Amino acid sequence: MTSSIQHNFGKQYHDSLPQLGHSLAQLLQFFGAKRLYGVGGDFVANLINALEPSLTVLPSSNEMHAGFSACAQAEVAGLGVCLTTYTVGSLPCISAAALARTEGLPVIFISGAPGENEIAQHSLHHTVHPHTAWNTDLNAALNAFKALGIRAERLQGQRHTGQPNIAAEQCLALMTHAYLHRQPVYIEIPRDLVQQPTQALSLPPSLDSLQGQHLNLSGAELIAANILDKLSKSKAPLLFLGEKLRLNPDLLARLVKLCHQLQLPYAVTWFAKGMVDESDPLCLGCYNGVFSHTPGKIYIETIADYVLEIGTAIFPSDTNNAFGSQTHAIDKHQNKTMLKGTAHREQDIIAVVTLLELGLQHRLEATTKQPQLSPQAAPQDAVAVMGENIEAQQSLSYANLAKVINVAQATLPQPYVFIPEIGNAFFASFELNTLSTELGRSFLANPWYAAMGTSLPYARAVADELAYIGSQVPILVITGDGGFNFQANELINLQKQHANVTILYMRNNVFHLGKAGNAPIYHCNAEGFDPKLLIQAYGGQGHYCQTQAQLIQTLQQTATGGLHLIEIPTSVETQCQSDISRKLNSYIGFKNGDPVASAQWQALCDQA
Known part of the structure; x- marks a missing residue:
């Protein structure tokens, strides 16, 4: 039977139309996707069948974990994809x-x-x-995603018998929006459209061709000239790199290279930890005011006479700015230039950096000297100092965990990719030494939104990417028992991956960070629970460490491969908490009106 499209536009055109499912697979590949994370279901079955020949469609233990894995995939691969069924599948992805x-x-x-x-x-x-409703609401998921400020659309089929649908073009527009603006999008696809013909696309030759919009702002040369002038007058300059550069590795590499050409020290924000190699002699570490333990803190707070701040948030968050303690020296620095990156994909920063690259070294080589850093400011010296301070038989706790891991990492053939769980584990992890890895990142967490239960979904996405690039870099997940119990069902996928993952399981049986009483809600575990037996059920090996020497030895053993869990009993006593967690508990108590915590917080702020 002759179709209306064939009658309208001819048989040759009609026969050239691809099925929507094939176009969707082509689009995802064009944007760099190699794998998807998801959970199957009736409404998504046609999509799975259409995508599976071209892409790896991976299972997750639940839809929320699929979304979290896609978030980690976006961090390390530039784009993440999550695939679910209608409402009962998509609505659980709202947190992700x-x-x-x-x-x-x-x-x-x-x-x-x-x-x-x-x-x-x-x-x-x-x-x-609901059974009492007078009308059906098919848009619950669409509206939920839109409520987060996310662009969300349902694809539309043929609206006239003589015209093909443009569902593939809708997908292209939505994916282009996600790629260019670095924001999530939600696409709902009616299952009967997957195998229907859609208007064929003529894709651009590369992703770079999508940029389209060029920098329409002028004045880059004036900004660069001002920076050149301030740098030429500075005796102790500092480059402060923000989290916006995490997803622009080319620009980040140019900035680090510029620092090496000029012997210019640099530091990063809290949210940017793991973005650079902290063993670089010019790297002063990760800085966040009174919460910082970076070796370069003295230089940052007392020596630097000019700060060039690049890629930090437009609207500063409390987490990244020392929780409003007014102790963040860079926030208060009187001689500073800020390049926030207000233009599309940091084009304004790139324009200024290009001019700096052209003129900076020639203009400053005669006047700029390498800053004289004290021994305490050299990251590579910090590892040695930590090694000398190890007390082999001392009990482990959050207070000394990072120190011990740093010593162990220094003995391994390859450094770790650290994935800390939100909570005490996360804040103790800021004292870890993050080094260069083949992944391009060595520390992945979500400190701003802080959704507990992400470390294992993140770990599997990182393991997939490492396997794709052929890397044997070990992954170290650091979690409390509360955070672990949120997500233990994701272990099944780590088992199937044969992932090289070690899980540090810090056990105190409570949700401790921010704990303000003894209600049952804080008690997250049963005394009889044995996580070592659980990890064995997933094909891994369980270990138990109580002392610093035991942990170093066990980490050296587990880094060689496989799935491992190391149970570490830790006390909730104040002296056993990391310094950052102690300060943060004071902040939380202050915000909740606790008088003791308020006094502690005020004393902390007075350090400014």
Whole structure:
């Protein structure tokens, strides 16, 4: 039977039209996706079948974990993809979508949906629809994603018999938006469209061709000249790199190279930890005011006479700015230039950096000298000092955990990729030495949105990317028992991956960070629970460490490969907490009106 499209445009055109599922696979590959994370279901079955020949469609233990893995994929591979079924699958991804929006991650959330031929005056399964309703609401998931400020659309099928649908073009527009603006998008695809023909696309030759918008702002030469002038007058300059550069590795590499050409010290924000190699002699570490333990703190707070701040947040968050303690020296520095990156994909920063590259070294080589850093300011010296301070038989706790891991890492053939869980584990991890890895990142967490239960979904996405690039870099997950219990079901996928992952399981049986009483809600564990037996059920090995020497020896053994869990009993006593967690608990208590905590916080702020 001759179709209307064939009758309208001819057989040759009709036969050239691809199925939507094939176009979707082509688009995802064009944007660099190699794998998807998701959970199957009836409304998404056609999509899985269409995508599977071209892409690796990986299972997750639940939809929220699929979303978190896609977030980690976006961090390390430039784009993440999550695939779920209608509403019961897509709505659990809301937490991950909020994380992606907050962290500025290009994640494509794809959901199957009822076919357009199924819509009638009756409710469908998976529909958010109470039995007392007078109308069916098919847009619950669309509206939920939109409520987060995320661009969300349902693809549309053929609206005229003589015209093909433009669903593939809709997908291209949405994915382009995610890629260019580094923001998540949500695409709902009616299942009857997957195998229908859609108008063919003519894709650009490369992703660079999508840029389209060029820098329309002028004045870069004036900004560069001002920076050149201030640098030429400075005796102790500092480059402060922000978290916005995490997803622009080319620009980050140019800035680090510039620092080496000029012997210019640099530091990074809290949210940018793991973005650079902290063993670089010019790197002063990760800085956040009174919460900092970076070896370069003295130089940053008392020596630097000019700060060039690049790529930090437009609107500063409390977490990244010393929780409003007014102790962040760079925030208060009187001689500073800030390049926030207000233009599309940091084009304004790139324009200024290009001019600096052209003129800076020639202009300053006669006047700029390498800053004289004290021994305490050299990151490579910090590892040696920590090694000398190890007390082999001393009990482990959050207070000394990072020190011990740093010593162990220094003995390994390859450094770790650290993935700390939100909570005490995360804040203790800021004292870790993050070194250069083949992944390009050595520390992945989500400190701003702070959704607990992300470390294992992150670990599996990192393991997938490492396997893809053929790297044997070990992964170290650091978690409390509360955070671990949020996500232990994701172990099944780490087992299937044969991932090289070691999990440090810090056990105190409570949700301790911010704990303000003894209500049962804080008690996250049972005394009889044995995580070592659990990890064995997933094909891994369980270990138990109580002393610093035991942990170093065990880390040396487990870094060679496989899935491992190291149980470490730790006290909740104040002296056993990391310095950052003690200060943060004071901040939380102050915000909640606790008088003792308020006094402690005031004393901390007075250090400014």
